[in-house]
Amino acid sequence: MSSDLPDTVIVTGAASGIGHAIARHLLAQGVTVAxxxxxxxxxxxxxxxLGDRFHPFAGDLCDPEIPERLVGAAWDAVGPVAGLVNAAGIYPVTPLFDMAVAEWDAVLNLNLRAxxxxxxxxxxxxxxxxIGGAVVNIGSSASTLxxxxxxxxxxSKxxxxxxxxNLAIELAPHGIRVNAVAPxxxxTDRVMEHAQGVGRAEHAAKVARIPLGREGRPEELVDLVAYLLSERASYVTGSILFVDGGLTLGIPSY
Known part of the structure; x- marks a missing residue:
């Protein structure tokens, strides 16, 4: 195992997408993943x-009682946990006038409250x-764009x-660093399925605005997440690091 990574890390949203890619990468580094x-x-x-060092814990994080319950279960099952990756999230697209309060609440509950x-x-x-440790939040370019x-x-983002x-400031006295990666x-599989079907035109329009001219791969995030979890990033906290091919830089061309 890479000695500068936590022995055990909790990853939310680990069954698919970016969360799954992060869990896979950490396991390959010898980390036990809840x-x-x-x-x-x-x-x-x-x-x-992925093998028996991956410990599954199923639950709906939109239920405000579930995070405490699952963190407790993971701590009891795999021992002290010194790392957390918050990767769970939902991304519905709904015009303003059609957006119901229930949908608004579901997005904010999972993406921010959880x-x-x-x-x-x-x-x-x-x-x-x-024990000190590190938290990595998976944000989004939609936080600014x-x-x-x-x-x-x-x-929500x-x-x-x-x-x-705010968490970085409050947890610093306890030796806990908090950073975010904003893709x-x-x-992901879901994004590419959408891009090859009904979302073809939307996907092409997004790619056209990216200076690097393509979508990113989940694998292009995982090393950065591992770095932020590791002792190599021991002086990094409160940072928001964009991984977006330059999408949020501004106008890509004239």
């Missing part, structure tokens, strides 16, 4: 694929045990960036 997701079947498949509760639950245990249909998502900064267009 994977949390609402998709119990996906977690079981992930364990079969990671707050995860950090609170784990941070208390880490502080009580006297507005576009139609994502008032709820963009607001903008709040997530500010939450990252742009990342070609």
């Amino acid at each position: 994977g949390i997701d609402i998709d119990a079947d996906g977690l079981s498949e992930t364990r079969e694929a 990671p707050f509760l995860m950090v609170q639950a784990l941070g208390r245990r880490m502080a009580a045990a006297g 507005a576009r139609p249909g994502i008032a709820h998502y963009g607001s 903008a709040g997530f960036s500010q939450l990252t900064r 742009g267009l990342i070609g």
